[in-house]
Amino acid sequence: MTPLIESIETLLVDLPTIRPHKLSMTTMACQTMVIVRLRDSDGIEGLGEGTTIGGLAYGPESPESIKRNIDSYLAPLLIGQPADSLNALRARLARHTRGNMIAKSALETALLDAQGKRLGLPVAALLGGARQAHLPVLWTLASGDTARDIDEAFQRLEDRRHCDFKLKIGANPVDRDVAHVAAIKEALGDRAGVRVDVNQAWDEATAVRGIAALQEAGIALIEQAIPAREHAGLIRLAHRFRVPMLADEAVQDARDGFDLAAGGFSGAFALKIAKSGGLHGVLELAHVAQAAGIGLYGGTLLEGTIGTAASLHAWATLPELAWGTEMFGPLLLEDDIVETPLRYHDFGVELPTGPGLGVRLDEDKLAHYSRKS
Numbered sequence: 001m002t003p004l005i006e007s008i009e010t011l012l013v014d015l016p017t018i019r020p021h022k023l024s025m026t027t028m029a030c031q032t033m034v035i036v037r038l039r040d041s042d043g044i045e046g047l048g049e050g051t052t053i054g055g056l057a058y059g060p061e062s063p064e065s066i067k068r069n070i071d072s073y074l075a076p077l078l079i080g081q082p083a084d085s086l087n088a089l090r091a092r093l094a095r096h097t098r099g100n101m102i103a104k105s106a107l108e109t110a111l112l113d114a115q116g117k118r119l120g121l122p123v124a125a126l127l128g129g130a131r132q133a134h135l136p137v138l139w140t141l142a143s144g145d146t147a148r149d150i151d152e153a154f155q156r157l158e159d160r161r162h163c164d165f166k167l168k169i170g171a172n173p174v175d176r177d178v179a180h181v182a183a184i185k186e187a188l189g190d191r192a193g194v195r196v197d198v199n200q201a202w203d204e205a206t207a208v209r210g211i212a213a214l215q216e217a218g219i220a221l222i223e224q225a226i227p228a229r230e231h232a233g234l235i236r237l238a239h240r241f242r243v244p245m246l247a248d249e250a251v252q253d254a255r256d257g258f259d260l261a262a263g264g265f266s267g268a269f270a271l272k273i274a275k276s277g278g279l280h281g282v283l284e285l286a287h288v289a290q291a292a293g294i295g296l297y298g299g300t301l302l303e304g305t306i307g308t309a310a311s312l313h314a315w316a317t318l319p320e321l322a323w324g325t326e327m328f329g330p331l332l333l334e335d336d337i338v339e340t341p342l343r344y345h346d347f348g349v350e351l352p353t354g355p356g357l358g359v360r361l362d363e364d365k366l367a368h369y370s371r372k373s
């Protein structure tokens, strides 16, 4: 008998970060995850996670809106439906609700986790099978202090945890940001790759000035220098500079990817399950990028272990990612809510094994960090 979706519970979970994480639009001291527990009529539970950055600072969904919109609008569309018809369920959510891609990603993750557990298969196997079992992971230096960032980078190199670094800039005047980045690149030399993420903070004229200096300093990749909607400007920057552009906020899903590619963009796309409404949507974008010769990068919205594991299952199905991944979210958090954390070593992370996502909740930790009201 086909199992039916019986209940969907959402929890807001607050975990402190190991240090302040400074982005152009906010400084994080804590990460809030929306954890989904989806239960089916055959007793199987699927886990999902919907996470953003800095409340409403990063995008149009907040942790509270993700929870509320799942509880009030999305979950009722799923309850009572066959649990194993993911394509039909995705279509049903898309037909009756707009946007809310992070919430949809959390639900799709839970549906895939449950189906994997039911069939005894990892989520990657449900997506056609993993091609990689160990994926490269960079680290973001964003303490807000140049000397501290340099110390942190050397520590990560010594521990063989990360050998590529992404620097968050855009909160300070461009000359100060460029000096900060150049000092870090100079200290690290050829031992590490250094990239920057401007998180939309510059206008195009500032970007032209800033990127010229960053290119000169040996920076490998420039992420989202100008506002998300300025596709034409991003394409102009890609044509103008030797250093490649990485589209992040500009490319949410396959449609954005197609528009950028058709407009002549070259460089790379940051893939995020949260932007594309889940694993299937993000793989659609990856396939558009592959068809257009645009590089792939496995991105994060700083999810905890559940969202990170879900992303890894998607990235693992792709051929080698030209720019690796940034799936370090759990390492930025002081604690975890799963029994066995992901295994980070040799400049990367292992794809979890076992049915579904391959992660199990630690109920005591979950209860401890769950928001009470």
Ligand SMILES: O=C(O)C[C@H]1C=CC(=O)O1
Binding pocket: 053, 140, 142, 197, 199, 248, 299, 300, 301, 302, 326
């Ligand atoms: O890329 C972003 O915009 C968001 C995120 C990813 C890594 C990080 O430090 O912040």
Ligand SMILES: [Mn+2]
Binding pocket: 197, 199, 223, 224, 248, 249, 270
């Ligand atoms: Mn980014």
